[in-house]
Amino acid sequence: MIVLHHAAQSRSFRVLWFLHEAGIPHRLERHSFGGKALRAPEFLAISPAGRVPALEVDGRVLFESGAILEYLCETRAPALGRAPGQAERADFLEWLHYGETIAQHLAQLTFQHIVLRPEQRSLTVMKLETLRLSRVLDGLAQVMGDGRDWLLPGGFSAVDCMAGGSLLIARRFVSLDGWPALDAWHERLVARPGLRAAQAEDGPAELYRRDFYPMPEG
Ligand SMILES: N[C@@H](CCC(=O)N[C@@H](CS)C(=O)NCC(=O)O)C(=O)O
Incomplete structure (x- = not known):
């Protein structure tokens, strides 16, 4: 097992x-x-x-x-997946790794908003990382904006779990209102029985207890 x-x-x-x-x-x-x-x-x-x-x-x-x-x-x-030799192989590899490009900013924002005490936070880092997160979401929105349902035109794949998993967390730090294509992709992801089953098994929230973490005043 x-x-x-x-x-x-x-x-x-x-x-x-x-x-x-x-x-x-x-x-x-x-x-x-x-x-x-x-x-x-x-x-x-x-x-x-x-x-x-x-x-x-x-x-x-x-x-x-x-x-x-x-x-x-x-x-x-x-x-x-998309095996070597398949038409979408290169795109598959790119988006698989892009999930971590998104996640590096999520890690920074998680530390700043949640792990650190308020007096330890840096508003500069928080603003910069929010901006950098927005830039990588722009990259996702560009491809999702061409009318496709999933990251690869050939259909739902592991890259939707990889980058989509990061999108689920990104929504806690930035609103998807400015990216209708990402918002629609998110709606499709959360409607999947596979995602719902995983959420049911995930376990009690330890890190993110709020739906949204706004930028502190200042
Ligand atoms: N690149 C690795 C990153 C794994 C990673 O950093 N996981 C975090 C949770 S999201 C972790 O285990 N952190 C524990 C720690 O930093 O002590 C992957 O994608 O698996």
Whole structure:
């Protein structure tokens, strides 16, 4: 049985969502960001940077959400990937990795809005990272604006879980009102039974307890 090392509302949600989309049986090993469990030697033996997701699969452990999704497409869910030689292969790789380009700004904003105490925050960093997040969402909106339903014209794929997983969090820091194509994509994503099943299994909110985190005054 595949085991997903998971923390609620984290990047491991991308993998959890994908497992549901692909109908792959799995078990969750739940972790928390509180305490030092992710720094324990037993967990570092699984994930060397002490990060989630990590996936126990085929007699080994895989970490890095993008690598996990690509591996699962290749070994178990080819319809959700684009194999070498397929027309959308290059786009598949680009958008798979773009999920992390979005996530780097989400990580900064999560630290600033949620992890740090108010007196530790930097309004400059918050404004800059919100702007930089908006720029990467512009990049997504450009492709979604050409009338497609999913990131790849050929149909829903792992890249929708990867970049879409980041979009779900991005909405907590920026309103999608200015990007109707992203808003419509978000509506399509949240209507998917696979996403709903993953949300039901995700676990209680640990990080994001509010729907939206506005920029503080100043
Ligand atoms: N590039 C990695 C990033 C993994 C990552 O940073 N995960 C975060 C949760 S979203 C984590 O485990 N953080 C724990 C920590 O920084 O201590 C991936 O996509 O899997």
